[in-house]
Amino acid sequence: MNYASSASWDPLPLVAVPNFSEGRSERVIGTLEATLAGRARVLNRHFDSEHNRCVFTIAGDREGLVDALAAAAQEAIEVIDMRRYKGLHPHIGALDVCPVVWQAETRHEEAKAAARDVAERIAALGIPVFYYGELATSPERVERAYFRKGGPPELAKRMESGELVPDLGPPRPHPTAGATLVTSREPLVAFNVELNTPDPEVARAVATGLREASGGLAGVRALGLPRDSGRCQVSINVHDPIGVPLADVVAEIKRLAAEHGAEPVEAELIGLAPEAAFEDYPEDVPIRGFDPRRDVMENVLG
Numbered sequence: 001m002n003y004a005s006s007a008s009w010d011p012l013p014l015v016a017v018p019n020f021s022e023g024r025s026e027r028v029i030g031t032l033e034a035t036l037a038g039r040a041r042v043l044n045r046h047f048d049s050e051h052n053r054c055v056f057t058i059a060g061d062r063e064g065l066v067d068a069l070a071a072a073a074q075e076a077i078e079v080i081d082m083r084r085y086k087g088l089h090p091h092i093g094a095l096d097v098c099p100v101v102w103q104a105e106t107r108h109e110e111a112k113a114a115a116r117d118v119a120e121r122i123a124a125l126g127i128p129v130f131y132y133g134e135l136a137t138s139p140e141r142v143e144r145a146y147f148r149k150g151g152p153p154e155l156a157k158r159m160e161s162g163e164l165v166p167d168l169g170p171p172r173p174h175p176t177a178g179a180t181l182v183t184s185r186e187p188l189v190a191f192n193v194e195l196n197t198p199d200p201e202v203a204r205a206v207a208t209g210l211r212e213a214s215g216g217l218a219g220v221r222a223l224g225l226p227r228d229s230g231r232c233q234v235s236i237n238v239h240d241p242i243g244v245p246l247a248d249v250v251a252e253i254k255r256l257a258a259e260h261g262a263e264p265v266e267a268e269l270i271g272l273a274p275e276a277a278f279e280d281y282p283e284d285v286p287i288r289g290f291d292p293r294r295d296v297m298e299n300v301l302g
Helices: 026-037 062-079 105-123 151-161 200-210 246-258 297-301
Strands: 014-016 041-048 053-060 095-101 129-131 180-185 189-195 220-225 232-238 264-270
Touching: 014 062, 014 105, 026 041, 026 053, 026 062, 041 297, 053 062, 062 095, 062 105, 095 105, 105 129, 105 180, 189 200, 189 246, 200 220, 200 232, 200 246, 232 246, 246 264
Parallel strands: 095 180, 129 180
Antiparallel strands: 014 053, 014 095, 041 053, 189 232, 189 264, 220 232
16 A cells, blocks of 8 residues: 655754643644644644543744744643543653654754753743653653653652652642653654454553564554553554554564454554655555645655
8 A cells, every 4th residue: 555655855844743631622732733833833733532642743943843832831731730631641741742853864953952942941831841862861761651650640759759850940740730751853653553352451462562672673662552442552653664664563563463363453643754654554454544645744844
């Protein structure tokens, strides 16, 4: 199945992919989108009520991108209250994750600088900021899971004890907005695959076998989650979608799921993905609602 295209692409704009802990209120999601759109170009929006999360992809110059993200962080304080939050996705804050993405090596340093700029702006709002990924200040801080284990209550305890000190901002979580993770990075693909079983233990076993940390595919992070649909889900981040295209990920999921008498039946793309990620993508695990004009990064930016 040809999910890609041959559009020409000049990878000039910086891109950011802010993740907010809200996927149910269209009013709140619309407010956040309007705030971002007032300062940057919104390329894509995705939200999910069970994950209770919305993800935007935005583009712009460094100043506009930083202004958009800082304004959205301020808006998130007003419209999201983490004390009442419930959702499947691991999280620590209202503006939970805020990566600035560089599309070409020539923009790498600018993306790092933009990420640091926005981190300072978020911290100035009274929200603790932790750097992860390539901006992490120690090896254990590279992975988001280090900060998310135990959720917001455990984060508060770790900060209270002095075990976990933010890179910027106050030493305690914001009372309603929690904390925010910030980095700069290359494009990755966020990708969910549903299995034809309601048993989340099967999804967890597949996720364990799939992720790099357990000896699986390079650069792959994965979680197994339940779903109300009667299917369980493997939620995946592919950090090198060029070297590990989605076809390889699906093939490995098929192999691992078969060990438990299950198989993948449908996939879902979160945000945008580079064209090369779809090379040789299999027809028998369709990507729900996929439209190359809307979902392939080169087409949207072209």
